[in-house]
Structures are given as C-alpha cells and as structure tokens.
Amino acid sequence: MGLVVQKYGGSSVADAEGIKRVAKRIVEAKKNGHQVVVVVSAMGDTTDELIDLAEQVSPMPAGREFDMLLTAGERISMALLAMAIKNLGHEAQSFTGSQAGVITDAVHGKARIIDVTPGRIQQSVDSGNIAIVAGFQGVSQDSKDITTLGRGGSDTTAVALAAALNAEVCEIYTDVDGVFTADPRVVKKARKIDWISFEDMLELASSGSKVLLHRCVEYARRYNIPIHVRSSFSGLQGTWVSNEPQGDQPMEQAIISGVAHDTSEAKVTVVGVPDKPGEAATIFRAIADAEINIDMVVQNVSAASTGLTDISFTLPKTEGRKAVEALERTKARVGFDSLRYDDQIAKISLVGAGMKTNPGVTATFFEALSNAGVNIELISTSEIRISVVTRADDVNEAVRAVHSAFGLDTENDEAVVYGGTGR
Amino acid sequence: MGLVVQKYGGSSVADAEGIKRVAKRIVEAKKNGHQVVVVVSAMGDTTDELIDLAEQVSPMPAGREFDMLLTAGERISMALLAMAIKNLGHEAQSFTGSQAGVITDAVHGKARIIDVTPGRIQQSVDSGNIAIVAGFQGVSQDSKDITTLGRGGSDTTAVALAAALNAEVCEIYTDVDGVFTADPRVVKKARKIDWISFEDMLELASSGSKVLLHRCVEYARRYNIPIHVRSSFSGLQGTWVSNEPQGDQPMEQAIISGVAHDTSEAKVTVVGVPDKPGEAATIFRAIADAEINIDMVVQNVSAASTGLTDISFTLPKTEGRKAVEALERTKARVGFDSLRYDDQIAKISLVGAGMKTNPGVTATFFEALSNAGVNIELISTSEIRISVVTRADDVNEAVRAVHSAFGLDTENDEAVVYGGTGR
Numbered sequence: 001m002g003l004v005v006q007k008y009g010g011s012s013v014a015d016a017e018g019i020k021r022v023a024k025r026i027v028e029a030k031k032n033g034h035q036v037v038v039v040v041s042a043m044g045d046t047t048d049e050l051i052d053l054a055e056q057v058s059p060m061p062a063g064r065e066f067d068m069l070l071t072a073g074e075r076i077s078m079a080l081l082a083m084a085i086k087n088l089g090h091e092a093q094s095f096t097g098s099q100a101g102v103i104t105d106a107v108h109g110k111a112r113i114i115d116v117t118p119g120r121i122q123q124s125v126d127s128g129n130i131a132i133v134a135g136f137q138g139v140s141q142d143s144k145d146i147t148t149l150g151r152g153g154s155d156t157t158a159v160a161l162a163a164a165l166n167a168e169v170c171e172i173y174t175d176v177d178g179v180f181t182a183d184p185r186v187v188k189k190a191r192k193i194d195w196i197s198f199e200d201m202l203e204l205a206s207s208g209s210k211v212l213l214h215r216c217v218e219y220a221r222r223y224n225i226p227i228h229v230r231s232s233f234s235g236l237q238g239t240w241v242s243n244e245p246q247g248d249q250p251m252e253q254a255i256i257s258g259v260a261h262d263t264s265e266a267k268v269t270v271v272g273v274p275d276k277p278g279e280a281a282t283i284f285r286a287i288a289d290a291e292i293n294i295d296m297v298v299q300n301v302s303a304a305s306t307g308l309t310d311i312s313f314t315l316p317k318t319e320g321r322k323a324v325e326a327l328e329r330t331k332a333r334v335g336f337d338s339l340r341y342d343d344q345i346a347k348i349s350l351v352g353a354g355m356k357t358n359p360g361v362t363a364t365f366f367e368a369l370s371n372a373g374v375n376i377e378l379i380s381t382s383e384i385r386i387s388v389v390t391r392a393d394d395v396n397e398a399v400r401a402v403h404s405a406f407g408l409d410t411e412n413d414e415a416v417v418y419g420g421t422g423r
Numbered sequence: 424m425g426l427v428v429q430k431y432g433g434s435s436v437a438d439a440e441g442i443k444r445v446a447k448r449i450v451e452a453k454k455n456g457h458q459v460v461v462v463v464s465a466m467g468d469t470t471d472e473l474i475d476l477a478e479q480v481s482p483m484p485a486g487r488e489f490d491m492l493l494t495a496g497e498r499i500s501m502a503l504l505a506m507a508i509k510n511l512g513h514e515a516q517s518f519t520g521s522q523a524g525v526i527t528d529a530v531h532g533k534a535r536i537i538d539v540t541p542g543r544i545q546q547s548v549d550s551g552n553i554a555i556v557a558g559f560q561g562v563s564q565d566s567k568d569i570t571t572l573g574r575g576g577s578d579t580t581a582v583a584l585a586a587a588l589n590a591e592v593c594e595i596y597t598d599v600d601g602v603f604t605a606d607p608r609v610v611k612k613a614r615k616i617d618w619i620s621f622e623d624m625l626e627l628a629s630s631g632s633k634v635l636l637h638r639c640v641e642y643a644r645r646y647n648i649p650i651h652v653r654s655s656f657s658g659l660q661g662t663w664v665s666n667e668p669q670g671d672q673p674m675e676q677a678i679i680s681g682v683a684h685d686t687s688e689a690k691v692t693v694v695g696v697p698d699k700p701g702e703a704a705t706i707f708r709a710i711a712d713a714e715i716n717i718d719m720v721v722q723n724v725s726a727a728s729t730g731l732t733d734i735s736f737t738l739p740k741t742e743g744r745k746a747v748e749a750l751e752r753t754k755a756r757v758g759f760d761s762l763r764y765d766d767q768i769a770k771i772s773l774v775g776a777g778m779k780t781n782p783g784v785t786a787t788f789f790e791a792l793s794n795a796g797v798n799i800e801l802i803s804t805s806e807i808r809i810s811v812v813t814r815a816d817d818v819n820e821a822v823r824a825v826h827s828a829f830g831l832d833t834e835n836d837e838a839v840v841y842g843g844t845g846r
Contacts, residue, residue, distance in 0.1 A: 016480050020480055053439060057443055057446075057507040059510070062506060065505040065515075066502070068501070068517050069498070069499060069503060069506075071498065072495040072499045073495075075495040076473065079488045079489070080480050082491070083481040086481065086488070087483070092488075093488075099567070
C-alpha cells in the first residue's frame with residue numbers, strides 16, 4: 001500500500017482530547033500498512049487568539065511578523081500530535097512548513113506555493129515514522145522568511161504534499177461527513193455526495209460551498225490527486241473528489257451535484273452607462289486597480305430610447321466601500337448617472353456537469369424559485385453552473401425549493417424528469 | 424557606538440502592555456545610536472501552558488517534539504515585539520534561533536551551543552533593522568532538528584549572540600533592579616551591587632542566587648562579554664558583571680560580594696563507611712552512574728576506635744530518591760551501616776574574592792551564625808566562598824545575621840574590620 005496524506009483541521013484538534021482522538025485514527029492508517037503524512041492546522045481558536053494579541057500591540061501588523069506569529073499555532077498542534085502518536089507506541093516526527101520543503105513566494109499572508117521539496121518528509125516516512133507537517137505555512141524562496149498561505153492554506157499544503165510525495169489520496173478530515181448536495185444547516189434533507197468530479201467541486205467551491213476551497217481543489221485537479229473529504233469524528237466514508245469515481249462508486253455522474261448559496265456578496269449597479277465601446281472597460285479597470293475581485297457581471301441590452309445601459313456586478317461585501325469609492329472617482333470620465341449598492345442579496349447556484357446534456361435544467365430551476373415566490377434579480381451561467389441573485393431574506397426558502405425540485409432530497413432518491421427545451 | 428544585545432525575560436513581556444513597554448525601551452537604545460539585537464523569552468506563562476498541554480496528550484513527551492512545542496512560545500513573543508517596534512516607526516525583524524544561527528548539539532531539552540553563525544542578524548542590523556531573536560532555542564548541527572537550551576537558556580542565547588556579534592555589552596533585563604548582596608525578599612536591607620566580577624558572580628550563581636545562571640556567566644567570562652543586569656520596569660543602572668569595573672565604578676572590589684542561600688538541596692549521609700581506599704570512589708561512582716549532580720561533599724576523620732567514617736553530600740531534592748536507591752544497591756559492596764536522608768536543610772554561602780586576602784572572614788561568618796543561634800551541620804569552602812549547611816528553618820535568620828555582620832546592610836556602608844587570624 002502506498003502513501004496517504006491526511007489533513008486535520010483546527011476543530012478536529014481543538015483540545016488535548018481531540019489530539020488524542022486524531023492520533024488514534026492516524027495510527028489506524030499506519031497499522032493498515034500505509035505510509036502516513038499528516039498535515040495539521042492550529043488548535044481550535046489559537047489563530048484567533050494570536051490575531052487578537054497582534055491587534056493589541058499594533059493596529060497594522062507587518063506581514064512578515066504576522067506570519068511568524070501565526071505559524072506558532074501549527075507548531076503547537078503538530079508537536080502535540082507527534083507526542084500523542086508516540087504515546088501510542090508509534091514513531092512520529094513533526095516538521096514545520098519550511099522543514100517540509102514548502103517553498104513559496106514572498107507575499108506574506110497569502111503566499112503561493114512555488115515548489116515542494118519534501119526530502120525530509122520522504123526520508124522520515126521511509127524510516128518508519130509518521131510525519132506530521134504544519135499546514136498553512138511555508139518559507140519564501142528568496143528571503144527565507146516564514147510565510148503563510150492564507151485562507152484554506154492547510155488544505156492546500158496537504159494537496160501539495162500529496163502531489164510532491166505521489167500519494168494515493170489526500171484525506172481532508174473535517175467536522176462534517178463530507179460534501180453535501182446543499183448546506184445541511186439550511187436543507188435538512190441534504191444528501192452526502194459519495195463522489196464528485198473536480199470540475200463540479202470547483203464550481204461548488206466558488207459558489208459558496210465552504211467544505212473545500214477552490215484553490216485546494218484546483219491544485220488537486222492539476223496534479224490529479226484524489227481528495228477524500230471525511231469526518232474526523234466518525235469512521236464513515238466521506239466524499240471523494242477526483243477525475244473518476246473510486247472503486248464501487250457508480251460510474252455515471254449525477255446530473256446535478258448540488259445547490260450552493262452565498263450571502264457574503266454585495267451587488268453594485270452602475271446606472272445609466274453610455275452604451276459605447278470602452279465604458280465597461282473603464283469601469284472594471286477602476287475596480288481592478290483597487291485590487292478588488294469581482295464575481296458575477298451582468299449587462300442588459302440598452303434601452304433604445306436613451307442609448308444608456310446598466311451594468312451590475314457582485315463582489316465580497318468587505319470590498320464594497322472600496323469599490324464604490326473607486327467608481328465615484330471615474331464618474332466624470334464614464335459619465336454614468338448613479339451608483340446603487342445593495343448588500344442584502346444572496347447568490348444561489350445550481351452545479352452539475354450533467355446540465356450540459358440535459359435540457360430543461362434552467363427551466364426547472366426558475367420554476368422552483370417562482371413556485372417558492374422568490375424573485376430573480378440577476379442571472380449568470382457557466383457551462384456547468386447556473387447562478388441567480390435573490391433577496392438575502394429569501395435564500396433558505398430558495399435553496400430548499402431548488403434542492404427539492406431536482407430530486408436531491410434524501411427521501412426521494414429518484415431524479416426528476418426535466419420538461420421543456422434547452423436550458 | 425557599537426552593537427548592544429538586550430535580553431528580556433518572560434515577566435517583562437507577560438502581556439501586550441509589557442511588550443509595548445519593552446518596545447519603547449528598545450527604540451530608545453536604537454535612537455541613542457546603537458545597533459540593537461534583542462533576545463526575548465516566551466510571554467509570561469506561555470511555556471507552562473504548553474507544558475500542561477503536552478502532559479495532557481502524553482505522560483512522557485519525546486524530547487524532539489517537546490522542543491518543537493516549547494519553541495512556539497518565543498515565536499509568539501518575538502513576532503509581537505517586532506510588530507510593536509514597527510508600530511513605533513522603527514524597522515524590526517524577528518528571527519528564530521535557527522535563523523539566527525544558534526547551532527547546538529542534539530540533546531533535546533538541554534542542548535549546548537556549539538556555534539553561533541549570526542550572518543542574518545548582522546545583515547539585518549547593518550540594514551538598519553532592530554533584530555529580535557528567539558531565546559532558549561537553536562537547531563541541532565547534524566539532524567537540523569529544533570532544540571531548546573534548558574533552564575536560563577535565553578540568557579545564554581543573549582550572551583552567545585553578544586559574543587558572536589562582538590557586542591559592547593549584553594543587557595539582561597529582568598523584574599529586579601540587579602544583583603543584590605542577598606535575596607531582598609529575605610534581607611530587607613540588601614544592597615544592589617553596582618559591579619561584580621565574573622568569578623564572584625559564578626560563585627553566587629552556584630550558591631543559590633537566581634538572577635543569573637552559572638552557565639550564562641561562564642559563557643560571558645569565556646568570551647569576556649560584560650553583562651549588565653537591570654530592570655525592564657525602571658530606567659536605573661543595574662549590576663555590571665565583567666572582568667573590570669566599568670566607567671566611574673570604584674576600582675577596588677568589595678571584600679564580600681554577597682550572601683546567597685539555597686533551600687533546594689537535600690543532604691545524604693552514608694554512615695559507618697570503612698575507612699579504606701576505594702570506598703568513597705564506589706559511593707560516588709554509583710551516584711554518577713545515576714546521572715546525579717552533587718554539590719558539597721564532606722568527610723570527617725574516622726573514629727580511631729571503629730575505623731569507620733561518615734560521608735555526607737548535598738544534592739538537589741529532586742534527585743534524592745534516585746540517589747538513595749542507587750546507594751542502597753551498593754550497600755553490600757561498600758559495607759556501610761546505614762543511609763540518612765534529610766531534606767530540611769539550607770545552604771548559606773558567603774562569596775567574595777576579597778576573602779582570599781582578608782583574614783578572619785570565616786571567624787566572623789561563624790560568629791554571626793552562632794550569635795543568631797544557628798547550628799552549623801556541614802562546612803565547605805572554595806577559594807572565594809564559604810558555605811555552610813543549617814536547618815532549613817534557620818535560613819532567613821542566618822542570612823540576615825551574616826549580611827549584617829559583614830556590613831552589607833544599606834544603613835551601614837562601612838565594612839567591618841575582621842579580627843582573628845586566617846580564615
């Protein structure tokens with residue numbers, strides 16, 4: 001049997017009991033004959049506590065020092081985990097990101113992995129050890145400074161190590177049983193997905209599903225590393241994310257993988273934009289120069305009578321103020337009428353590669369929303385995703401209605417037949 | 424002006440306020456034109472909290488992992504301190520022991536420094552930064568594992584860096600004003616020492632004075648690095664420890680530097696040892712094989728009638744059980760009568776290079792104890808120290824009496840004249 005990379009998040013190692021529980025699980029994998037490399041996050045609230053300390057000493061902590069500070073968190077959890085494993089009679093060694101060969105650029109707080117040179121890890125597991133590696137951290141290629149990878153960094157560490165070590169699988173242990181067809185907190189009848197393709201998982205991740213981050217899935221797809229998302233609290237099989245179904249999983253992909261929602265975005269509408277070349281470019285250059293990532297962009301045909309059009313886009317609420325200020329500065333140049341800012345919106349997305357070949361998905365989607373009395377404000381589609389923007393207040397109702405309409409509810413495993421033509 | 428190494432202990436950086444206060448002091452030194460390298464310990468109780476966590480996951484934590492865990496403590500304090508300094512408008516960079524080039528052997532938990540290669544630190548200060556270095560930690564020469572230096576490790580880091588960087592002085596900031604002629608908690612009239620030689624400081628440190636550890640003073644003496652022990656809570660001059668007095672300090676050394684006491688030891692007496700060659704060797708080989716460090720050793724002349732003698736020695740209380748067990752195993756071979764173990768003792772030591780040339784010091788010492796009604800159980804001397812063992816209950820009374828007898832009390836700066844002959 002080959003090498004397995006396991007990743008445990010902060011909630012799985014929140015206290016000494018959690019660490020001991022995780023240690024047992026790791027030892028099981030080792031006993032089953034695997035070489036085991038474990039990536040671990042900081043314990044529970046450690047990172048928040050460190051951030052709080054930093055805020056107490058400096059309102060604007062420097063990136064280099066902030067990264068140095070935060071990386072203390074994984075140092076604690078990884079050393080404790082190695083101790084707990086050794087206490088079960090198995091050999092274990094812990095390694096910092098730097099020691100594990102996670103080489104990054106020098107962008108503190110959100111460094112990108114440039115290379116992984118896991119010589120020490122390979123040597124450690126070849127000598128019979130379980131190797132414990134600090135997630136979320138690396139060392140910059142040029143300055144040799146400690147860096148952190150930003151949000152979801154530990155998952156990315158795990159996938160990157162799995163790729164560099166040619167692992168069989170990257171197991172991501174978390175506090176839920178896997179990826180669900182919708183957020184189980186909203187949809188009680190949401191179903192655990194046994195297998196999902198990288199492509200559908202990428203769309204779900206960018207549509208508000210929080211189990212895996214886009215970046216980690218993208219990395220896994222590039223190096224074709226199967227991810228197994230599962231609970232550290234149960235022994236259940238979780239969700240496999242890969243190119244092809246694993247083992248006895250059904251070969252045929254579900255038409256719809258799931259319904260995602262996102263209430264973290266706001267909508268900006270630029271009203272009365274002259275419908276001529278270059279106007280949209282000016283607007284979005286201003287947004288880009290302010291380093292704001294936008295999500296959906298919608299422009300309708302202009303009213304013939306005025307020659308003016310409206311352009312709407314969505315973006316993280318946290319960037320709202322910055323975007324509005326940037327646009328105000330372009331007002332004279334573009335000559336638009338006004339700006340509207342609305343942060344009481346939700347985005348609901350239906351994801352599934354099957355929709356490419358199954359007509360009527362769009363119609364069923366919109367009918368479900370209509371029957372639930374939910375108004376659609378914006379629509380945007382990709383090849384395997386349909387997203388709409390609704391009022392934030394409608395989001396739970398809308399997600400449940402759509403989930404049910406596509407036969408995703410647990411009590412009804414039979415897929416609905418889509419009427420209508422086209423999408 | 425040259426380079427200064429400053430070391431701040433855990434009590435000086437116990438919380439965010441402490442870190443900001445220390446940052447201001449560091450910036451002062453920089454403004455005064457010094458290059459500044461700062462060595463910092465873990466914040467307040469951090470180390471104890473980490474030890475507590477380790478004990479929760481493993482009764483016998485492995486050394487390598489325990490060191491990895493503990494070094495998270497300085498990582499936190501050093502990053503926060505660098506942030507606090509930058510917040511005051513000065514450039515600062517933090518460095519782990521490994522980054523600072525503190526190369527050690529591989530004895531986890533009490534590693535010895537083999538070499539210091541402070542290239543990155545020199546480069547950092549040459550570029551105008553204040554360099555903040557994690558105390559107490561290094562990296563092992565061969566395995567590149569993280570190590571810790573054991574008790575007083577941060578002081579040793581500071582002195583070692585000062586030596587490697589050719590610093591003018593190593594300032595050890597602590598929560599007391601300096602080295603005193605006796606423990607101020609016991610002797611209210613204890614006086615701060617302005618200057619003390621390395622030799623006298625070494626004797627004080629090995630006699631129970633806790634301000635500086637023997638190891639750090641020994642390192643400073645070897646590389647002739649002046650140490651300035653001072654309070655991080657006041658701007659006062661503290662105590663200089665060096666080969667020669669500094670600046671306007673009196674050139675002539677005090678006859679007596681101070682009175683130290685130690686209640687951490689126990690006394691073992693091997694009763695009825697045959698007075699023939701090899702018996703003492705057998706006894707102390709057994710103690711050495713059990714890896715126990717002993718302190719005083721006393722043997723009296725044997726009683727002519729029996730040809731038997733008694734051998735007493737002192738050792739840390741924590742080693743008491745191990746020593747007694749080791750000796751019990753040699754009983755048949757040595758043929759001694761019995762063992763006595765006594766942990767209700769105190770050691771009181773009078774230290775001062777001046778006693779070499781001033782007759783009567785011993786007599787004055789013993790008279791002072793006698794007048795205070797304190798019985799002497801053991802006596803041991805070095806060239807510049809006299810130590811006695813008394814009952815633990817008598818220790819405070821004894822220290823005060825001796826301190827007073829040698830004119831060390833603050834209200835009486837005049838030294839006594841020693842009568843009698845010899846020591």
